[in-house]
Amino acid sequence: MSSLSSLARILLSLVLPAGLLDRGPALHGTKFLAKAALKARFGGGRPFQMVNVGACDGALFDDVTPWLHRIPGARAMLVEPIPYNQKRLRANYPDATRFVIEPVAVTRSKGTITVHTFDAAALEAGTLPIEFIGCSSVTDTNLMSGKNAWGEADANFNKFAPHLKDIEVPSETLRTLLDRNGITHIDAFLVDCEGADWMVFDQLDLDRYRPGMIKIEVGALPAAEVGQVVVKLKTAGYHVGFQAEDIWAFA
Template sequence: MNDAIRNSLRHTARLAASLGLPASILRRGPSLQGTKFLAHAAFKARFGKGRPFQMVNVGACDGELYDDVTPWLKRIPGSRAVLVEPIPYNQSRLRKNYPDKDRFVIEPVAVTRAKGTISVKTFDSAALESGKLPMEFIGCSTTTDTNLMSGVGAWGELDTHFQAYTPYLKDIEVASDTLQDVLDRNGIDYIDAFLVDCEGADWIVFDQLDLDRYRPGMIKVELGSLRPEDVGRVLVKLTTAGYQIGIYSEDVWAFA
């Protein structure tokens, strides 16, 4: 049996297992419910049923690192995505991971409440490449004032390691735009999965999503860097719109 056949069989087995998860288990694990949602999309696409699966991911990073959803684009035949990522270093990694420009659009902007430019705090790409910084810092860029960039409460109060990282922090200016402008210029008229991972700016993004118009089947929003009042706003918006929600680790998963 060659590797291609073996990999195909393993993939088919994963899909079957995901689709067969009982409701009692899914309710205890929202990320498992997400797996079932995505596996079902892969199953439909494999047999040519329905419109192409379409994702919008704001804060896509490189589409691989610590991301359990975006890689499904490679498993869902014909899937499409708008991948929003303002950091040039991450854009390069993202394009390498998702080279099909016809299917995967990279939007090199930060989503804000008005079009223009904005300062983003990020880590030096050369230091990331050389291994001087932890790998997870590749995804640590933010437009907001969060503990992520102060070290307090991020890696522990007064984390001594943080002082070794601060010389590699820098501010860069990037283009910014509203979420609706991003969706409109890419002709997005439906969204199957909507992801937000913006290190503290998540509510600024999610607040702009018109749930009545797009009604994504699955939504995932990172809560870990949000202020408590913004966490509440995210949950109220989802609940009011009739979504089934669950929290796993630092994310809220919601299903229409």
């Protein structure tokens, strides 16, 4: 997003009434983050804390994580299991005292897990579309199988499939990561795990942390798990909205 369009979106989010914002969850999210930036700059209080599971590089196709640079003193736990993305993530968020990178996958138990990903050399060379940087998954998503991605008969899948690879990465539970990093409050909680999103979000204790904003990608989830995400949020009293492949929720 250009600086001009970003400013316009921020201003629009601050002046529109709540009824209209509720129809555009992403704009509602912009207002939440803009208010956090103003509070951090002028109001003091505890530092803004983000938790992002599946952070990728914290920049590409991400309209939330870059706010860490706009909110003074913001802190984050950025979970990213792919080594190629970890390097890009650290380059984008070099302050290791505020931005912790956890190089693991979030699972229901500690161990190791196989992640389907694309060859880093092919990504770096531009052989693959840039969006593939964020498409690694512990599940057999449509993208990884070719089904309903470009279509099973689409020649693009045959073109990209040779660059698919499996790697083993360490895994931890969400609670272990939160406790290990001493996180006692969460202002914004993000999940983008290409099909493992419910497995991650299911582990978040909403009573304990009560994030003000939650964003979960649900495009790769089966309908039943999308329903479980919504039920958990609604039961906890969150206002829930859908936009594209994401669920946005606000306490």
